[in-house]
Amino acid sequence: MRPVRALAFAFLAACLLAACARHDGVTVLKLAHSLDTGHPVHQGMMFMAERVADYSGGRMRIDIYPGGQLGSERELVELVQIGALDLTKVSASPLEAFVPAMKVFSLPYVFRSREHAHRVLDSEIGRRLLEAPLIARLRGLGYYDAGSRSFYMVDDPVATPADLVGKKIRVMKSQTAVEMIAAFGGSATPIAWGELYTALQQGVVDGAENNPPSFYRSRHYETCRYYALNEHTTVPDILLISLRTWEALTPEQREWLQRAVDDSVAYQRELWQVATQEALDAVRAAGVEVTHPDKQPFIDAVAEMKAAWNGTPVGALLRAIEAVE
Secondary structure, three states: OHHHHHHHHHHHHHHHOOOOEEEOOEEEEEEEOOOOOOOHHHHHHHHHHHHHHHHOOOOEEEEEEOOOOOOOHHHHHHHHHOOOOOEEEEEHHHHOOOOHHHHHHHOOOOOOOHHHHHHHHOOHHHHHHHHHHHHHOEEEEEEEOOOOEEEEEOOOOOOOHHHHOOOEEEEOOOHHHHHHHHHHOOEEEEOOHHHHHHHHHOOOOOEEEEOHHHHHHOOHHHOOOEEEEEEEEOOOEEEEEEHHHHHHOOHHHHHHHHHHHHHHHHHHHHHHHHHHHHHHHHHHHOOOEEEOOOOHHHHHHOHHHHHOOOOOHHHHHHHHHHHOO
């Protein structure tokens, strides 16, 4: 199947090579992602597209392809790399395979709170990290709120790291996430998001970890009856643009786009707060036991893992983040 998949991918890239095209005097950017249309991040992107149209007086347009229509998250990043697609959204964790500095977002308990995370992302540290993907022919434009990730389990509640010992936990394809689960005593199992519902049903894994809206919208609560809000990681989504596309835009077009992105980030943060509370209310109503375990045992369990980064660029970045008030 690999040769067939490669041919299909090459065909898709060829079809999209008209990215950043002009139609009837309008510059059209193509944005693709893997989320459904009800997701707060998609809604933030729709708002961004509206603002681009407004700021440009209709001279610039963003066409959005949601729901994985044009490929998986990794495939979309690769399309953006080669300039066959203009924009995509990627979680910062799998992005670490392209950009080592992004490992810092996968480290547990980097941020003290949601507010602290926003202050860091809005600071010079956050702006520098948006430029880190330049080494991969990518440029970050902004961060969308993806909340904090917590454990949800099929059969057993999680109150301390000891409850994860020997448990198979689905994680994203992130080596740092794998190391974190090992520090908690569990067995990390990378599984594609689209395959996770079945994996939980069939007992391939004992549980997974994600934010409340994703837990709810994926309907994983139909199988997982326990949700422990230990909030071990706060991993933002990053809006990426192809460096090829960025360089093809005029300074005025770049300004329109960046202003629209900034507007959409603020808008999406508000949507995320509402979506999080609605998700928690809904899963509780469906019979899920939602708990707030003491975070300190989890923090203690990963202290050695985080200390191992001392003396490295990621460790220096971690110290800088911790210093932000």
